[in-house]
Amino acid sequence: MTAQMFFIGFFGLAGVWFGIVVFRTYSMVRSALALLFSQTALGAMFLSMEAEFLGVLQIMMMATEMSIMAIFMVMFMMDPGGLGTMDMTHQKRLSLITGFVSFVAAVLVAVFVDWGPVATSFPDAAQQTVDLGLELLNRSMLIFEMAGVTILTSMIAATAVAIQPVKRKQKQ
Amino acid sequence: MSPELIIALVSGAALFGVGIYGALSQTNLVMIMMGVELILAGAMVNMVAFWRYLHPDNPAGQMFVLIIMTVMAIEMAVGFGVAIARFRAKGSVEMEEATELKG
Numbered sequence: 001m002t003a004q005m006f007f008i009g010f011f012g013l014a015g016v017w018f019g020i021v022v023f024r025t026y027s028m029v030r031s032a033l034a035l036l037f038s039q040t041a042l043g044a045m046f047l048s049m050e051a052e053f054l055g056v057l058q059i060m061m062m063a064t065e066m067s068i069m070a071i072f073m074v075m076f077m078m079d080p081g082g083l084g085t086m087d088m089t090h091q092k093r094l095s096l097i098t099g100f101v102s103f104v105a106a107v108l109v110a111v112f113v114d115w116g117p118v119a120t121s122f123p124d125a126a127q128q129t130v131d132l133g134l135e136l137l138n139r140s141m142l143i144f145e146m147a148g149v150t151i152l153t154s155m156i157a158a159t160a161v162a163i164q165p166v167k168r169k170q171k172q
Numbered sequence: 173m174s175p176e177l178i179i180a181l182v183s184g185a186a187l188f189g190v191g192i193y194g195a196l197s198q199t200n201l202v203m204i205m206m207g208v209e210l211i212l213a214g215a216m217v218n219m220v221a222f223w224r225y226l227h228p229d230n231p232a233g234q235m236f237v238l239i240i241m242t243v244m245a246i247e248m249a250v251g252f253g254v255a256i257a258r259f260r261a262k263g264s265v266e267m268e269e270a271t272e273l274k275g
Contacts, residue, residue, distance in 0.1 A: 005176050012183030012217070019190040019210050023198070035206050038187075042213055049180065049224045054237050058216075061241060065248055072202055072252055076265050088199045090268060095197035103189025106214075110181035115226060118174040122228045135231035143235065147242040154246045158253025164260065 004048060011045035014038075023089075028073040036066035052125040053132060180221035187214035201258065201265040205251045209244060216240045 018038035022031045039062035046055035089095075123131060136144050187210050194207025216237055223233025255265045262269065 002176075005179065008176050008183075009179045012179060012186075015213070015217075016183060016186040016190065019187055019213075022206055022210070023190070023194045023203070028202075031203065031206065035209065038210070039213060042187075042217060045180070045183070045217065046220050049176070049220060051220050051224055051234070054220060054234060057241070061245075065245070068252075069202070069206070069248070072255065076200075076202055076255060076259055088203065088266075089197045090199050092197050095193045098196055099189040099191075099193030102192045103185050106185030106188055107182055110178060110185060115173060115177065115222075118177065118225050119228045122224070128231070128234070131231040132234045135235055140232065140235045143239065147239060151242060151245060151249075154249045158249040161250075161253040162256035 004050075007048035008045055011041045011048055014041035015045060029070055032066055032070035032073045035069070036063065039066060050122065050125070051128070053129050174225050177221055177225040180217055180225075184214040184217035184221070187211075187217060199266050199268045201251065201255050201267055204267065205247065208247055212240055212244050212247070 015038045018034045018041060021034040022038065025031055025034065040059050043055045043057075043059035043062065046058055049055075191207045191210030191212075191214060194210060195204050196207070198204050198207060219233060219236045219240065223230070223237070227233055258265050258270070
């Protein structure tokens, strides 16, 4: 077993375990923190796969995103501390079966499909960033611009939905 | 086939399964969003693994990961916007109470 294989397996396992913890704890703040740890473990997994740029981006982005999510959890949940052990689930059996079947189907595809030859050479971190930058500014520029505009549109739409509607006085 | 690729794909499959369970079983909108985040995280792990072990010379694989991250950010922004609007209107983001959305 190589060191890379060990670390990919370790961080993959950590990501899945914290993903399970998200739905096992009664405390919603702990749920948000578990999701933060899960996403950070995936970022570490990317770093283990030598995808430096994506790994660092994942850790930075998810740390911010999950911190915001934790604040929303405290705002919106009836029992954010989880002291009342209130069960907030439904159709548990159906969900478990569907989740398990999805997992098994995806594993079967992963194991039994012939993915072709594994790459022997791999660009270093600096070259990866250069390649991605050139990709963003050449062939994928339109997609990248579309992604930016879509984020901007969704931010404006989300703000418009969230702001309190102004009550206008009706003219007599 | 590379064992590292298989480990990464199985991890992605497990995240996908856990996310499906969470999205279907939770009654709170924010918790459902957490399930969707895990589903997208599973897809992202697969993308990185495919790019790293099968086509590292093609940066389009990294581009797909950036697109998935964009989808995650958009899902969060729109989801929280809807959650705030719902909380303001009804005082709760419990989806079992949102029976008026039933088709």
